[in-house]
Amino acid sequence: MPELVPQINCPSCHTPNDEENRFCCDCGKPLKAAVTVQPMGAVTQPASGYAPPSTLLAPSTLLQERYRITQLVGQGGMGAIYLANDTRFSSKVCIVKEMLDHFTDPEQREIATQNFYREADLLANLDHNAIPEVYDRFTEANRHYLVMEYIQGTDLEQRMHESMAPFDEKSVIGWAIQCCDVLSYLHHQKPPIIYRDMKPANLILTHFGKIYLVDFGIARFFNPQARGTMIGTQGYAPPEQYRGQVEQRTDIYALGATMHYLLTNRDPQNEAPFSFPPVRQLNNEVSEALESIITKMLEPELERRYQTCDELLAELILLGGHETGAVRNCPHCGVRISRGRQFCPSCKGYIAAHHTSTYDKIHAKALTARNLDPSLADGLDGRHGGAVWQQPWFVASLVPVSMALGALLMWLFMRGGAA
Secondary structure (H helix, E strand, O other), X not given: OOOOOOEEEOOOOOOEEEOOOOEOOOOOOEOOOOOOOOOHHHOOOOOOOOXXXXXXXXXXXXXXXXXXXXXXXXXXXXXXXXXXXXXXXXXXXXXEEEEEOOOOOHHHHHHHHHHHHHHHHHHHOOOOOOOOOEEEEEEEOOEEEEEEEOOOEEEHHHHHHHHOOOOOHHHHHHHHXXXXXXXXXXXXXXXXXXXXXXXXXXXXXXOOOOEEEOOOOHHHHHOOOOOOOOOOXXXXXXXXXXXXXXXXXXXXXXXXXXXXXXXXXOOHHHOOOOOOOOXXXXXXXXXXXXXXXXXXXXXXXXXXXXXXXXXXXXXXXXXXXXXXXXXXXXXXXXXXXXXXXXXXXXXXXXXXXXXXXXXXXXXXXXXXXXXXXXXXXXXXXXXXXXXXXXXXXXXXXXXXXXXXXXXXXXXXXXXXXXX
16 A cells, blocks of 8 residues: 655645645645745756756756846746846846646646647737736746746835835825736737736836736646646635636736735735725725725625726726826826826827826926926826927927928029029
């Protein structure tokens, strides 16, 4: 009779694991102690061919004769994340996300690899300024890699652990507006993309206050023991996600759980599922209006939640969006919208978010230099919005310039004919 291996339950997802496992075979989180970034001098170069799951890439390892590993960022049961230099583009810094497959069946491995490539191609086709760009994907020695844009920042879970105190309402509203914007973009894809794993650990905050949504969970393809229907994080996943049902209102619930945690410092992963005390019961500095919004987001019944991220976004903007850096005015119609919007939900006009933001800053500096109020750059009345060539003074100035140019050309023509 075979000897039974002692089992322990994962503290995050409660999946049974062998006692000797360092990481959960289901969710990939550490079982006994938090994993920290290791010094690069401590890792060893994996041998050619199959790479054991416990080995890490050594410094200066060159992948695809292009990506040179420089630093380990983090690791888990499903792989590791590295900083690397793209040697083809002046050593451009990028992120290399490594995923290990644990299949012994070649057919299962082939299916998982095809699914990985399909999802990687899907991510590469997304175009939103809050989603890191995917540059490349490839496979080497039973390791699968995504090469992505490097975002310099810290995830909100780590920031919460560092602060040990709830965040202020203004900051959380600003972050939530940015999250709603990117979720709305995903939900409007055809077919809609449901993120399924909204939580503080997957939200990177830069030093400029911008939120990036990371980790679309494609590493799950290489874990044969993972439950196919439950993809998400306990505490943040709504009841329907446990039944394998996901839709856009699923992401709204998880965002509500994220906001609840950021405002209360009460980690839902450490509590009974679907249990969220009123926010003001834990933090009385939060307004009743925001508490009401979060309560509606966390409704167990789908029909009682916000039905779309656009609906939720509109309420957040009305509540306090003007006090955050996450909101501006549409340069076409003047309606107040989230700063990351690429199309205005009101007039449907296209908005080049980066260029418009840059123009606003240039215009504000110009007004300041002329001792005028820089707040005019907001374009609340529409008089200062749009590009230079859209301004009335610019259009009017074209008339005399055109007449002068025409006269000059006529003079040159007649002089040439006389000669």
